[in-house]
Amino acid sequence: MSRTIEDLLTASMRDEVLGLRPAPDLVARAARRHRRRTRVRLAASAAGTAGIVTAVAIGLTMPSASPRADRTEPAADRTGHEASSPRTRLVAAMISSAQLSYRLHLVNTSTLPGHRMTPTAQPRDLINWYADYSGVYDPRTSSGSGVDTMREQSGTLADPSSYGKVDGHILVRIIGDRYYTRFSGKAQPWRTGRGTLVQALVLNGGRAWAPTDGASANPAALLAALHQIGSVRLAGKSGAGARALDTYDFRYEIAGDASVKPHQLTGTIVVHDQSNLIAKITMQTTVTGAGAQIADGGQTTFTTVMIFSDYGVPVSVQVPTGAVQLLRPLPGS
Amino acid sequence: MRAEEGFEGLDTLVAHRGGALLATATLLAGSPAAGEDLLQAALERVMRHWHRVKEEPEIYLRRTIYHLAVDQWRARRRRPEVFGKTVTELELAAQRAGQPDGTDAVHLRLALIQGLAQLPSRQRAVLVLRYWEQLSESEAAEVLGCSLGTVKSSASRGLARLRVVTAAWAVEDSQASKPLVNGVCS
Numbered sequence: 001m002s003r004t005i006e007d008l009l010t011a012s013m014r015d016e017v018l019g020l021r022p023a024p025d026l027v028a029r030a031a032r033r034h035r036r037r038t039r040v041r042l043a044a045s046a047a048g049t050a051g052i053v054t055a056v057a058i059g060l061t062m063p064s065a066s067p068r069a070d071r072t073e074p075a076a077d078r079t080g081h082e083a084s085s086p087r088t089r090l091v092a093a094m095i096s097s098a099q100l101s102y103r104l105h106l107v108n109t110s111t112l113p114g115h116r117m118t119p120t121a122q123p124r125d126l127i128n129w130y131a132d133y134s135g136v137y138d139p140r141t142s143s144g145s146g147v148d149t150m151r152e153q154s155g156t157l158a159d160p161s162s163y164g165k166v167d168g169h170i171l172v173r174i175i176g177d178r179y180y181t182r183f184s185g186k187a188q189p190w191r192t193g194r195g196t197l198v199q200a201l202v203l204n205g206g207r208a209w210a211p212t213d214g215a216s217a218n219p220a221a222l223l224a225a226l227h228q229i230g231s232v233r234l235a236g237k238s239g240a241g242a243r244a245l246d247t248y249d250f251r252y253e254i255a256g257d258a259s260v261k262p263h264q265l266t267g268t269i270v271v272h273d274q275s276n277l278i279a280k281i282t283m284q285t286t287v288t289g290a291g292a293q294i295a296d297g298g299q300t301t302f303t304t305v306m307i308f309s310d311y312g313v314p315v316s317v318q319v320p321t322g323a324v325q326l327l328r329p330l331p332g333s
Numbered sequence: 334m335r336a337e338e339g340f341e342g343l344d345t346l347v348a349h350r351g352g353a354l355l356a357t358a359t360l361l362a363g364s365p366a367a368g369e370d371l372l373q374a375a376l377e378r379v380m381r382h383w384h385r386v387k388e389e390p391e392i393y394l395r396r397t398i399y400h401l402a403v404d405q406w407r408a409r410r411r412r413p414e415v416f417g418k419t420v421t422e423l424e425l426a427a428q429r430a431g432q433p434d435g436t437d438a439v440h441l442r443l444a445l446i447q448g449l450a451q452l453p454s455r456q457r458a459v460l461v462l463r464y465w466e467q468l469s470e471s472e473a474a475e476v477l478g479c480s481l482g483t484v485k486s487s488a489s490r491g492l493a494r495l496r497v498v499t500a501a502w503a504v505e506d507s508q509a510s511k512p513l514v515n516g517v518c519s
Contacts, residue, residue, distance in 0.1 A: 013360055
């Protein structure tokens, strides 16, 4: 009987894998590696990225601690403006920006350099997109809405050009002290929990994958965190007139603990010179595991980029009907 | 097998379907050890997205195995050594083709498996989907997230290369029904 190459290939494959059984502890091994990875993220949240998340939250929840800013008039007297320290100006810009509604584009990623997908795989940088959020927010009413674009982790798909490929969306609404999220897809319900926009983004709908601490909506705590920024300097000026921008660098020392070594958070804040409103915040920190419980003692770099625009944009958000209450309270809620 | 906290049903899935999943991973990865690595990596991925995939974990797990395999191979380009055999051994096996020692069919199957392992990643994944999983072309395209045309062309090219690898043996070309070179293979 003659046989086609397709038949032979099928038979050959069947012979090759005949009797294969996975190791009895395969699921347990996978779970251990999964938990170690999660611990890195959670540990980083406790120490490494608290500053990042705090700063994001500052932009969203800063209380009305200064005279109301108006986008149509200069924020401060020019002479006093120049005379104030970079730190003071930065705080003033934070406060001014938090008096107005705005559009926000926030991208939060982590990078594991030289990560091995499997024990025998070639090492490569592995990038996680925790959030790629675009939306509007009004700090005065603590309400906002937007879309978080979920992206595939890099290095996992067939096509290298798909790094960061869109893998769905999460609709996000913030109303008061509650957030509402809904995954894309048929018959997905709205889910709701108590928390901030930051929590809605990084908690991925209720599961703690990413930084959690520092996202408290307690304005006093957030303001205190801002004042703790260690080093602020005016890095440069660019543009002229209404397009003039001031760029500040800051550095923030973060103490180590049993999980992670001491490290720094560095960042850049770009401020519109005339209006004293924040245009862009970029922050980065690299966390190194300090304990054996941290996977491979490896490093994870967290990066956050926030672009603020369209100050004064109208914001109207409705409570979704039929939202499902998340069963477990969220960390920091 | 102990149930892993938070991943209810996953250990049961692996207990019942682990053999088939490992077989797929082995064919994709090139050896049982690499296959188990691949399956473990896919399980970790499933755990990471458990809240989204727990309703249909096997579908997601299987899809992830393919995606991981294709991606890893793309990074490695071609694997010079597969299933513990080298290219030279493969050539020697081909030279033994037709020897009347009763091992001809064994050598042919070995050559096919080794040839499969040396195919570009997408071609290999398509052939495993089509001739191991017995999926249709459209089903294979859905698993890989590519077009039907890509599946067709990958399968065609992959089989063409396997025909070259196994040219020393008698294999009927199902596409063109060419005459056999060395007689009929049983």
